[in-house]
Amino acid sequence: MQTEAIVINRHGGPEVLERQTIELPEPGPREVRVRVHAVSINHLDLWTRRGGPAFKLQFPHRLGSDIAGVVDALGPGARGATVGQRVMVSPGLSCGVCRACTAGRDNLCRSYRILGENTQGGYARHVNVPDQNLLPIGDTLGFPEAAAAPLVTLTAWQMAFHKAQLRPGQTVVVHAAGSGVSTILIQLAKLIGARVIATTGSPEKVERARALGADEVIDTSKSAYVPEIKRLTGKAGADVIFDHLGGTFLEQAVAAAAWGGRIVTCGATAGFDVKLDMRQIFFRQVEILGSTMGSKGDLAEALPLLLSGRLRAPVDRVVPLWEARAAHEALEARQVFGKVILAVD
Template sequence: MKTEAMVIRETGGPEVLKRETIEIAEPGPRQVLVRVKAVALNHIDVWVRRGLPHVKYDFPHRFGSDIAGEVEALGPGATGCTVGQKVVISPGVSCGVCAKCLAGRDNLCQKYNILGETTQGGYAQHVVVPDANILPYPGDLPFTDAAAIPLAFLTAWQMVVECAQVAPGDTVLVQAAGSGVSTAAIQIAKLYGARVIGTAGSDEKLERARALGMDIGINYSTTDFVPEVRKITEKRGVDAVIEHVGGDVFVKSILATRWGGCVVTCGATMGHSPTIDLRHIFFRQVRVLGSTMGSKGVLQRIMPFFSQGKLRPVVDRVLPLWSAVEAHRVLEERKAFGKVVLAVD
């Protein structure tokens, strides 16, 4: 079948995104055809667009990990949803039969793919996904809000809850508090009873982060966050750092952590080759944990928090899908607080 999409046929700047009519396959066994209503951006879209050595591009390539829409057709044997149902799509695709998948840890599957990265995504009017990736719709949220949930909240939940094991009374430092993952991490850390310190590059972003529950803000463009954190914590340091910035921020995050605390990282937007003094890790027994996404089961458990009002997606702006070039520029220039979402007509 044919559908309209925003695609790339080469890597490069935002201008390589083009509107095209493309052919997509009908849903096969245990697959679902979804009419896309909204798709949210992630930094992974930018990285893949610029070019990544581990990605084998199947041009025309479509970005888009975070998708909300309506079921339009079911492939043979597909279960768990009905035609016309409003759905959100889980962004991780795995084999479903290996030991990790069967143990509910599908994000550790050796055949794990992320929609829009190593497989085709949702920058289109239609997308075909496995029925295992269909999630219940979160209450009466608009599609543009629902699309802002999956990747950011799944990633943040694994970092805060599964990796850092944040508990009541902990102090958590969330870096780059205006990003999608960080706005989710602030809310989840507060849900678990932590005190949250956040960093951002502007006072405006810090004010918006406070509205999400952040207790203390540090403007990293005017203040060195390491001595400030030590002052706030009476020289103790924080129990956990949630970060995806990399570079010098990752190095300094280790210094801001207490003895026996942890730094959890899920990205490297500002550099993937930091120079680390290992003495600050082994002598102070700081744990450094890597995190990618989370399991489908975790995302299933998260979704009810949105219909209950305990968590909420943070949308900076909504643009038409056909304005994806502009949306990518907004993300690259770090002008957004929360998610940039594309509405699909």
């Protein structure tokens, strides 16, 4: 069938995003076709659009990891889905049969892919996805709210519970409070009973971080990060620090961590190169843990919280899919708190 999409035919800036009619095959075995109603933008979309050695795309390429819509058609043998069902789509694809997949750790699968990264994504009216990637949302969540949640929620869930092993009463620092992952981490830490200190470089995001549950917010455009963490913790430092900035922010996090503290990082939007004083790592027993995505089971476990409203992925704005270029520009300019949603008419 033919359907309309926003695609890239080369790497570059937002100007490479263009509207195009594409051919979409019928869903294959154990696949379903979803009529997309909303798809959110992640920083992964920006990285993929810009290009690099890790990206091996088949052009025209469709971005978009986070999809919400309605099941439109079933492929042969498709399970657990019915036509007309409202769903969100888990963004990770894996082989399903290797040791990691059968252990419920599919994001460690050697063939792991993410929708919209090295495989076609959801910037379109229709998309085919494996039946095992569907999560029903009933009539509880609107499509924009459902599309905002998947990637950031499963990423934050793994960081919070599998890596950091959050416990009540801990002091937790969350970098870049306005990012999608950070907005979920703030809420998860509060739900488990931790004290949350969030950081932001934008004064206008301070109160929005507090509204999500942050007990303290450090505006790094006005206050020095490490001295503020030390002041707020009585010089003890933070038990857990969540980072996805990298660069000098990760360097400072080591100094701000408590003895035996854990730093969990899932990205490096501020820089890949980090200079660490190893004495601070081994002598104070600071752990630095890497984390990428999360399992399908993590998102399924978080789903009741999303459906009940106890956890939500904040939506900054909703714009038509066909205005994806302007939406990318807004995210690149860091003019966003939470998620930008592309609505598909």
